[in-house]
Amino acid sequence: MTVNDRPLPHDRAPRPGEKVRRHHDGCLGCGDVEPGLHLSFVAGEDLTVTSVLDVGHWQQGGPGVVHGGVVAAALDETMGALQAFFGRPAVTAELTTSYRRPIPVGTQLHLWARVEEREGRKTWTTGTARLDGPDGPVAAEGRGLFIDIRRDHFDGMPVRAVNP
DSSP, rough: OOOTTEEEEOTTTTOOOOOOOOOOOTTTTTOSSSSSOOOEEEEEEEEEEEEEEOOGGGSSSTTTBHHHHHHHHHHHHHHHHHGGGTTTOOOEEEEEEEEOOOOBTEEEEEEEEEEEEETTTTTEEEEEEEESSTSEEEEEEEEEEEEOOOOTTTOOOOOSOOOO
16 A cells, blocks of 8 residues: 555554664674674654664775675665565565765764565665765665565575574
């Protein structure tokens, strides 16, 4: 369902200012695994979420700058957190990351994502990563397509030890 061409959240969706519940303790993006991104999300207005990533030395790619894969993972996780508005688990079907400027180690990356469209099992999203503040320079942008899955989708997957 939509209002003014915007999808509607489910009745128990997080309200603006509320923390979004993590989807899995063992997740690289939002879980407790080491090393991990340890992202937590806050719901915003109009089907948005925000988070902050402290860029550490272990996330380095080129000398003194974050690895592009870390940025892609952070945007993927942030856009994926938007599924909390619909109460359905989903997986990433497509992810595009555009890098706009280097991200130095030791900075904070302010992440923001928004639901753009939802149709059936598909949710299209956009996201941005800004340097050192929610209004800082855009360092990267992302677009994602997420597909709703059944709750038993991961049943029977081989599980390996977390933090062995």
